[in-house]
Amino acid sequence: MDGMTFSADTQWPQADALVYDDAVRARVDHLYERVKDVITPMEWPKFAPLIDGILRLKEQRGATILAHNYMTPEIFNCVGDITGDSLKLAQVAAEAEEDVIVQAGVHFMAETAKILSPNKTVLIPDMEAGCSLAASITGEDVQRIKAAYPDLPIVTYVNTSADVKAYADICCTSSNAVQVVEAVAAQWGVDTVIMIPDEYLAKNVAAQTDIKILTWKGSCEVHEQFTPEDIEDLRAAHPDAVILTHPECPPEVMAKADFAGSTGAMAGYVKDHSPKKAILITECSMSDNVAVENPGVQFVKPCNLCPHMKRITLTGIYEALRDLKHEVTVDPVIAAKARASLQAMLDLPKADKPPHFDTGRDAVAVPYVAV
Numbered sequence: 079m080d081g082m083t084f085s086a087d088t089q090w091p092q093a094d095a096l097v098y099d100d101a102v103r104a105r106v107d108h109l110y111e112r113v114k115d116v117i118t119p120m121e122w123p124k125f126a127p128l129i130d131g132i133l134r135l136k137e138q139r140g141a142t143i144l145a146h147n148y149m150t151p152e153i154f155n156c157v158g159d160i161t162g163d164s165l166k167l168a169q170v171a172a173e174a175e176e177d178v179i180v181q182a183g184v185h186f187m188a189e190t191a192k193i194l195s196p197n198k199t200v201l202i203p204d205m206e207a208g209c210s211l212a213a214s215i216t217g218e219d220v221q222r223i224k225a226a227y228p229d230l231p232i233v234t235y236v237n238t239s240a241d242v243k244a245y246a247d248i249c250c251t252s253s254n255a256v257q258v259v260e261a262v263a264a265q266w267g268v269d270t271v272i273m274i275p276d277e278y279l280a281k282n283v284a285a286q287t288d289i290k291i292l293t294w295k296g297s298c299e300v301h302e303q304f305t306p307e308d309i310e311d312l313r314a315a316h317p318d319a320v321i322l323t324h325p326e327c328p329p330e331v332m333a334k335a336d337f338a339g340s341t342g343a344m345a346g347y348v349k350d351h352s353p354k355k356a357i358l359i360t361e362c363s364m365s366d367n368v369a370v371e372n373p374g375v376q377f378v379k380p381c382n383l384c385p386h387m388k389r390i391t392l393t394g395i396y397e398a399l400r401d402l403k404h405e406v407t408v409d410p411v412i413a414a415k416a417r418a419s420l421q422a423m424l425d426l427p428k429a430d431k432p433p434h435f436d437t438g439r440d441a442v443a444v445p446y447v448a449v
């Protein structure tokens with residue numbers, strides 16, 4: 079198409095019919111300056127027409143795009159309105175004024191946005207964008223745990239389905255997990271909390287608190303791949319680098335790092351300390367996105383890609399906005415219960431900046447729930 083002079087009633091073209099013409103250049107080439115260190119000049123002509131189409135459609139639809147830290151840099155930096163970790167996205171989704179939310183992230187994040195904003199249209203560019211943690215447990219499993227441990231609160235990681243959130247007592251993220259565990263234990267007057275479904279996050283939290291924890295056998299297929307030997311090899315190859323890990327990694331990996339925290343905490347550390355060289359032990363795109371914000375820092379990228387996050391593409395976002403398709407819905411009864419679990423988390427005092435995990439703590443035994 080020539081010129082791309084669309085208006086509200088113009089038929090938008092198929093994604094593969096968009097072209098990188100002078101009009102597109104004039105509208106979006108200024109964005110390339112921001113991402114030029116992580117997107118090559120050869121890639122930009124492919125991305126630019128889609129970015130242009132998305133930005134214009136977004137305005138036409140009254141939409142906002144929530145982009146998780148694990149999105150590729152052309153999504154995160156060029157079309158995301160709100161960017162960050164899952165806690166930040168959940169909080170912003172609750173306050174969004176726009177009628178349409180596009181979740182550039184995986185399905186449980188879109189469900190969370192819908193639960194917190196039930197009157198809005200929530201779209202996800204690919205319905206198959208799942209998560210190994212969310213797939214590891216069901217609402218029925220949580221009901222069985224509740225029946226077996228009626229006196230213990232159940233904390234669920236937000237990386238779970240609406241069903242799981244509905245039957246848990248409170249949600250947490252990797253950013254506020256320690257705070258949530260301690261707060262719910264105090265509220266219930268107990269010294270033990272059930273934390274599902276990520277066994278590694280549960281073990282890492284247990285090392286930070288006196289509260290005893292029972293957990294579930296779930297894990298993130300991206301972070302569980304990292305080994306202590308990986309960290310030793312990276313340390314030997316890059317002795318001048320700061321190594322940062324995500325608490326979904328096994329505790330033995332976190333023990334060998336210099337810093338551990340949520341994606342938001344990692345980004346904050348790099349911004350505050352401006353290390354000469356940094357290694358982020360997490361999903362691959364995170365390094366690119368933190369690099370854009372910190373051009374003076376050199377990043378070594380031990381890349382583990384999340385196949386679910388990588389299902390979200392500019393083409394998928396464009397088509398979801400163009401056709402208002404892939405709407406995420408949640409049963410209203412389940413949504414009301416899940417909202418209570420999320421709200422219990424959101425009602426806790428907010429930290430000024432995401433807290434980090436102390437990497438020097440001894441490992442603590444964390445049994446699985448017996449159900």
Ligand code: SF4
Nearest residue numbers: 209210298299300384
């Ligand atoms: S990185 Fe891990 S926790 Fe995040 S969506 Fe992918 S599989 Fe799930």
